Amino acid sequence: MGIDLEIQFTLGVAYLRGPVIAGPAQLLYPVTRTLVQSSRVMNSSSPNFHFPSNKMSDDAGDAWGKPNFLNRHIEARSPVGRNSAFYSMNHKNRGLAIILNHEFFEIKTLKARSGTKVDCEKLSSTLQGLGFNVFSYHNLRLKDITKVIEEAARTDHSENDCFLLAVLSHGEMGILYANDAPYKPENLWAFFTADKCPSLAGKPKIFIIQACQGDRLDPGIKMRTEVDSKDSLGYKIPIHSDFLIAYSTVPGFFSWRNTTNGSWFIQALCAELKANGAHLDMLTLLTFVCQRVALDYESNTPGDVKMHQQKQIPCITTMLTRLIKFTPK
Amino acid sequence: MGIDLEIQFTLGVAYLRGPVIAGPAQLLYPVTRTLVQSSRVMNSSSPNFHFPSNKMSDDAGDAWGKPNFLNRHIEARSPVGRNSAFYSMNHKNRGLAIILNHEFFEIKTLKARSGTKVDCEKLSSTLQGLGFNVFSYHNLRLKDITKVIEEAARTDHSENDCFLLAVLSHGEMGILYANDAPYKPENLWAFFTADKCPSLAGKPKIFIIQACQGDRLDPGIKMRTEVDSKDSLGYKIPIHSDFLIAYSTVPGFFSWRNTTNGSWFIQALCAELKANGAHLDMLTLLTFVCQRVALDYESNTPGDVKMHQQKQIPCITTMLTRLIKFTPK
Numbered sequence: 001m002g003i004d005l006e007i008q009f010t011l012g013v014a015y016l017r018g019p020v021i022a023g024p025a026q027l028l029y030p031v032t033r034t035l036v037q038s039s040r041v042m043n044s045s046s047p048n049f050h051f052p053s054n055k056m057s058d059d060a061g062d063a064w065g066k067p068n069f070l071n072r073h074i075e076a077r078s079p080v081g082r083n084s085a086f087y088s089m090n091h092k093n094r095g096l097a098i099i100l101n102h103e104f105f106e107i108k109t110l111k112a113r114s115g116t117k118v119d120c121e122k123l124s125s126t127l128q129g130l131g132f133n134v135f136s137y138h139n140l141r142l143k144d145i146t147k148v149i150e151e152a153a154r155t156d157h158s159e160n161d162c163f164l165l166a167v168l169s170h171g172e173m174g175i176l177y178a179n180d181a182p183y184k185p186e187n188l189w190a191f192f193t194a195d196k197c198p199s200l201a202g203k204p205k206i207f208i209i210q211a212c213q214g215d216r217l218d219p220g221i222k223m224r225t226e227v228d229s230k231d232s233l234g235y236k237i238p239i240h241s242d243f244l245i246a247y248s249t250v251p252g253f254f255s256w257r258n259t260t261n262g263s264w265f266i267q268a269l270c271a272e273l274k275a276n277g278a279h280l281d282m283l284t285l286l287t288f289v290c291q292r293v294a295l296d297y298e299s300n301t302p303g304d305v306k307m308h309q310q311k312q313i314p315c316i317t318t319m320l321t322r323l324i325k326f327t328p329k
Numbered sequence: 330m331g332i333d334l335e336i337q338f339t340l341g342v343a344y345l346r347g348p349v350i351a352g353p354a355q356l357l358y359p360v361t362r363t364l365v366q367s368s369r370v371m372n373s374s375s376p377n378f379h380f381p382s383n384k385m386s387d388d389a390g391d392a393w394g395k396p397n398f399l400n401r402h403i404e405a406r407s408p409v410g411r412n413s414a415f416y417s418m419n420h421k422n423r424g425l426a427i428i429l430n431h432e433f434f435e436i437k438t439l440k441a442r443s444g445t446k447v448d449c450e451k452l453s454s455t456l457q458g459l460g461f462n463v464f465s466y467h468n469l470r471l472k473d474i475t476k477v478i479e480e481a482a483r484t485d486h487s488e489n490d491c492f493l494l495a496v497l498s499h500g501e502m503g504i505l506y507a508n509d510a511p512y513k514p515e516n517l518w519a520f521f522t523a524d525k526c527p528s529l530a531g532k533p534k535i536f537i538i539q540a541c542q543g544d545r546l547d548p549g550i551k552m553r554t555e556v557d558s559k560d561s562l563g564y565k566i567p568i569h570s571d572f573l574i575a576y577s578t579v580p581g582f583f584s585w586r587n588t589t590n591g592s593w594f595i596q597a598l599c600a601e602l603k604a605n606g607a608h609l610d611m612l613t614l615l616t617f618v619c620q621r622v623a624l625d626y627e628s629n630t631p632g633d634v635k636m637h638q639q640k641q642i643p644c645i646t647t648m649l650t651r652l653i654k655f656t657p658k
Binding site: 059060061075076077078082083085113114115194195198201202212215218219220221222223234235236237238239240241250253254255256257258259281283284286287288290291294295298299300301307309311312313314315316317318319320321322323 | 388389390404405406407411412414442443444523524527530531541544547548549550551552563564565566567568569570579582583584585586587588610612613615616617619620623624627628629630636638640641642643644645646647648649650651652
């Protein structure tokens with residue numbers, strides 16, 4: 001274990017003023033249709049998949065309240081057979097990957113994020129290795145982030161397997177920081193729902209967030225090792241499906257960054273993607289990212305006993321309907 | 330498609346008063362240690378797993394703020410080798426499964442949840458089939474839920490593979506309803522962190538929530554088919570690791586229940602667990618539950634055009650560090 005020389009997090013009160021990203025992106029994509037058969041089979045010895053009849057009556061909801069009615073008639077082409085176990089990775093391109101990297105901030109309470117350059121370079125080269133077309137942006141103000149995101153949402157992703165957006169920044173519970181202002185992370189993914197970005201409908205939309213979600217610490221617990229198809233021609237999907245959001249830490253908690261080697265989460269993610277990105281499905285891979293972060297890392301700040309020997313666990317939220325495997329192009 | 334006769338959700342304003350479950354459970358477990366070697370290998374042709382050195386220096390955080398210091402000295406025994414890819418399913422028992430089923434409410438704004446009896450019975454028999462020791466509770470008041478949860482957290486789970494808690498009820502954004510009062514779902518899992526429930530440390534803690542998270546509707550979008558192993562003797566884990574939380578719907582959104590067949594989510598979960606529970610790891614299985622709910626279901630309420638032909642996508646959050654596979658006992 002090395003010796004930690006300093007604590008980089010900043011002290012201060014919540015900084016919650018300023019605008020947040022909002023509003024739908026403009027739709028400019030050609031929406032085309034091609035019909036091909038497929039079936040949800042993993043391999044010849046795969047388990048028994050069968051689907052229930054979706055005959056239904058008397059549907060009700062587990063809430064009170066009257067929802068708003070949205071009369072939508074948007075259609076999108078499906079990139080994969082209806083019951084396929086895996087997302088299609090057979091498009092011309094793997095897809096766009098955007099990294100919003102933040103080292104410096106105009107907000108005076110936010111300290112420089114030393115080590116994030118290492119994260120950004122490592123993540124960029126890892127994603128390029130998986131075939132992504134990577135664009136890194138540094139220290140953007142909120143209006144410029146909005147521009148980048150809107151442009152990404154307006155892009156025609158028809159020839160792409162998927163989309164990825166990574167944010168490396170300071171954060172708080174429900175808040176990420178641009179160079180000059182805070183914003184809500186959910187406003188990032190709101191641009192990419194299937195209705196707003198039909199050329200990504202039915203494709204994985206992956207969000208990676210390296211940021212604190214609060215200032216609580218996880219002291220950990222000491223462990224002692226003990227042992228040891230039918231396809232239909234047309235169907236509807238929810239507009240919020242096919243999202244994968246990987247947070248470096250759980251809500252309310254601190255997220256650790258090494259000022260020399262980069263953040264624990266991005267280190268573990270890049271290592272796991274490099275070792276197993278082409279072999280393992282993404283949720284299995286992220287489970288092992290969680291294992292690496294949870295077991296391999298512990299804070300080392302002997303000069304600050306309160307921060308010393310603390311642990312971290314990432315928090316992965318999935319609305320995926322198929323498995324993601326980055327088979328080589 | 331059948332014809333829906335009625336909409337069961339109720340109208341009203343938010344009901345947010347009343348106590349919430351809080352406070353730690355008492356620790357009564359014997360904490361023992363046995364040391365055995367293991368390794369993280371999935372199978373002979375498994376991908377290359379390797380771990381980075383966790384030497385570190387200059388650890389920093391991506392937040393401002395001074396965290397509280399908790400000086401903990403709790404230890405737990407690890408149920409599995411440090412780098413194992415799978416959670417151990419070799420304990421004497423699969424574990425405790427608690428179902429909190431709510432059909433009727435004292436809260437006047439909440440309608441009876443017709444169909445939940447079917448969910449409860451189906452889920453109970455499915456979990457029994459996987460070897461769980463299932464306890465179902467019906468229409469409990471908040472103080473009784475607290476008692477049940479506290480007792481479960483006090484139980485010695487040393488001989489159990491894992492723990493499961495399912496809630497079938499009405500809900501709102503960040504809120505679940507007991508018979509008489511609302512509570513925060515995070516107060517359910519707060520009892521089972523590794524420090525508060527050491528006999529479940531390093532074991533999967535699975536939470537299944539069938540409830541609305543709001544009243545927003547997802548109208549959907551039409552798709553056209555186009556076609557390691559060095560073990561150390563002692564190590565620390567974050568106290569928040571090894572949780573899996575499966576929500577029937579995404580935050581802010583409606584969750585659908587068929588008054589005859591039960592909720593879409595529980596129907597799909599039980600079907601997938603029955604078909605593949607012994608063969609697939611839990612995250613893969615839940616991905617296919619998402620696929621079933623997203624593709625196979627659409628609301629059918631021709632008498633209420635606002636609610637008609639709506640979609641739903643579940644939302645799975647994982648802090649797991651290994652794969653869960655319910656290999657037969």
